[in-house]
Amino acid sequence: MKPLQRILHVEDDISIQEVAKVALEIVGGFEVRSCDDGQSAISCADDWQPDLVLLDVMMPGIDGPTTLTRLREQASTQSIPVIFMTAKVQPSEIEHYRAIGALDVVIKPFDPMTLSTQLREIWERSHAG
Amino acid sequence: MQDSDIQARLAALREQYAERLGHDLQTLMAQARELAARQRTVEPEALESLRHGLHRIAGSAGTFGYPALGREAREMELWVQTVLETSVAPTSPMLTTLHDRLSGSYRLLEDSAKTTVGEPQSDFELVSGERSVRIAILAEGDTQVLLQSLSGFGYDCRGLSQVEEGHEWQPDVVIIDTSNLEPEVWQARIAEVPGAMRVLISDDGSFEARLQAVRGGAQGFFTHPLDVPSLERHLRQLVSLPQQDPYRVLIVDDDLELAEHFRLTLKGAGIESRVITAPRDVLRGLRDFVPDLALIDINMPGCSGPELARLIRFDDDWLRIPLVYLSAESDVQRQAQALAQAGDDFLVKPIADVALVAAVTARAQRSRQLSQALACDGLTGLIKHPAIKELIEIEQSRTQRSGAEACVVMIDIDRFKSINDTYGHGTGDYVIRLLANLLRQRLRRVDHIGRYGGEEFVAVLPACSLENAREAIERIRESFAQMECVAGKEVFHVTFSAGVASTLDWTDAGALLEAADRAMYDAKQGGRDQVRVARAASP
Incomplete structure (x- = not known):
């Protein structure tokens, strides 16, 4: 299995961006780039070819699900797995995100000390089965 | 990087966030007050902006150590959303109430700022x-x-x-x-x-x-x-109440949709689970996932729930795991028949989400307490030999998957036999406990510490480089050598020797442990009271 190394984090809230960077780079040992919005995420994903995109659902401009659709339309980013992040916790909604092609959903607020482990587990689970 | 450095970075971010949060709350308060004072109908855009602000707080406050504020924001967000969806214009008193709730949140923030000035959060510390x-x-x-x-x-x-x-x-x-x-x-x-x-x-x-x-x-x-x-x-x-890992549940159900529903429900309550739809995969699932509990559908094609439960019970490794049937069977007689074969309990479908979470949590908790008690050494409270070996294997395979580095440390008290001979076994035990306590206090919560043999200890340090592991053990070695041990009226000092090995150099758990052991032996040969690092043979 390919190890998870590069993560592109897309989030409009700068505080969350920063804490996720600490959580993923320092605690988790990943390589991380952050984008403020869906549009720049689409071009960054094309350029940088991350292993995983961690995508906030609710963003101004194009939102998370739309960004996912665009990533899928673009050949170079078609197969990059996406995990959504959302503060909503309705099972039906999570179900919906999975149905449109997300690996899984990380619920906000997240714990910066365990976020990396959570992503690794999702990564391993999706590759196991 | 040291755990304390991470905490310092997080604390700095938390401080920044608190400042912004205060600012955001004041903005929202001003918006709510302004809307409440307005005579004409409140337009949806204004409410939408309120909702967005609340949503941001709901999703972030918990991450920065303000979970109560986050929950409060979430409730207010839901309220605004309901108002938006029902398209009934909110009245002025309703908006005033919202404003008051917001200012309550603001006070909560100010109070917590007072009590935590410059102090890292105690539960991290x-x-x-x-x-x-x-x-x-x-x-x-x-x-x-x-x-x-x-x-x-x-x-x-x-x-x-x-x-x-x-x-x-x-x-x-x-x-x-x-x-x-x-x-x-x-x-x-x-x-x-x-x-x-x-x-x-x-x-x-x-x-x-x-x-x-x-x-x-x-x-x-x-x-x-x-x-x-x-x-x-x-x-x-x-x-040493460990920061609990989430409970782990293995769900065995051929109905994938229902199983996924259970998984999501449990997930919402912070319980991790893995779904297995084919009964024949259950042993592998147990081995890979090491759950605290298994939920088993009673009616599956090819293999019934009780058959599967009996099959699981063949293996002593899984004795501690409660096996709970999920069934539409409300016939008490038939439930009893199933339980007489194997299995521990019944949950009847359809089951309310709350009931599922409560039933699973209670049993998983008990199961974990039991296995911890069974796996711990009576003298030191540390993990026993077989369990720590298992942990090394788990850690080893985890690092192979993730590419991260983990270290194993072997520690042996120097001239322990002469302590026993000179001061008696009671004092020997006291020295062992002393070192066990020191290790527990100095290592991180994520580290595993085991008593390997008489005076031998093993520590497993996940996400830790060889150099950091060596430094940490070196500091513990210095402190230990300085500790005063008391036997009656006599005061004496004890030292230990240690060997450290990294998962990057040895890919097999047995070889890794042997390497740490060899390095420890080198430390003994080199004059004791030192830490040696196992170097991989040059390629």
């Missing part, structure tokens, strides 16, 4: 940092005696009267001997250290006295004459 566990003691007359005996176990003890409010030294645990003190006196003193866990010592061992202690928030209760070793054992449990 305890045990994981480079300091001893702090204990404050209030025991009329006997304070000094208790202080000395607990200091001998490696705790940082002070009299409660020396603890000053606002001073940097605040206790993790406060021990109060209530026998010679008026309740008003010790209750007032205990209230001055609200963050500390409480242990009471009393003359009165009656049910009423114990109940009183429970109601007073005590987490430990001892009677005179005080048995110091058992007090110490209790303290060890209190302070």
Whole structure:
């Protein structure tokens, strides 16, 4: 299995961006780039070819699900797995995100000390089965 | 990077966030107030902007250590959303209520800023940092005696009267001997250290006295004459209460949709689960996932639930895991028949989400307590030999998947036999406990510490480089060598030798452990009281 190394984090809230960077780079040992919005995420994903995109659902401009659709339309980013992040916790909604092609959903607020482990587990689970 | 550095980085971000949060809350308050004061209908855009602001807080406050504020914001967000969806214009009193709730949140934020000025959050601090566990003691007359005996176990003890409010030294645990003190006196003193866990010592061992202690928030209760070793054992449990990993549940159900629903419901309650739809994959699932509990559908094609349960019970490794059937079967007779074969309990479908979570949590908790008790060494409370070996294997395969580095450390007390010969086995045991406590206090919460043999210890340090592991053990070695061990009237010093090996150099758990062992042996050969690193053979 390919190890998870590069993560592109897309989030409009700068505080969350920063804490996720600490959580993923320092605690988790990943390589991380952050984008403020869906549009720049689409071009960054094309350029940088991350292993995983961690995508906030609710963003101004194009939102998370739309960004996912665009990533899928673009050949170079078609197969990059996406995990959504959302503060909503309705099972039906999570179900919906999975149905449109997300690996899984990380619920906000997240714990910066365990976020990396959570992503690794999702990564391993999706590759196991 | 050190755990404490991470905490410092997070603390800095938390501070920044608090400032922004205060600003955001004030903006929202102003918006709500302005809307409430307006005479004309409130347009949806204005509400949408409120909702967005609340949504941001709901999703972020918990991450930065303000979970209560986050939940409050979430409730307000839902309220605004309901208003938006029903398209009934909110009245002025409704908006005033919203404004008041917002200012309540703002006050909550200000209060928490006052109490945590410059202090890292206590739950991160305890045990994981480079300091001893702090204990404050209030025991009329006997304070000094208790202080000395607990200091001998490696705790940082002070009299409660020396603890000053606002001073940097605040206790993790406060021990109060209530026998010679008026309740008003010790209750007032205990209230001055609200963050500390409480242990009471009393003359009165009656049910009423114990109940009183429970109601007073005590987490430990001892009677005179005080048995110091058992007090110490209790303290060890209190302070090393591990930051619980989420409970793990294996769901075996051929109905994928239902199984996914269970998985998501449990996930919402912070319980991790893995779904298996084919009964034949269950043994692999158990081995890979090591659950605290298995939920098994009773009717599956090819293999019934009770058959599967009996099959699982063939293997002693899974004896501790409760097997719970999920079934539409409400016939008590047939339930009893299934349970008579194997399995521990029934959950009847359809089951309410709340009921599922409650049933699973209670059983998983019990299962985990039991396996922890079984896997721990009686003298030190550390993990026993077979369990720590298993942990090394788990860690090893985890690092292979993730590419991260983990280290294994082998530690052996120097000239232990001569300590036993000179001072007796009681003192030998005391030295072993001393080192066990030191390791527990100095290593991080994520680290696993095991007692490998008589005077041998093993530590598994996940997400840790070889150099960081060596440095950490080196510091512990120095502290240990400086500790004064007491045997009767004599004071002596003990040292240890250690070997460190990294998962990057050895890909097999057995070889990794052997490498750490060899490095430890080198340390012994090199004159003891030192830490050696296992170097991979050059390619």
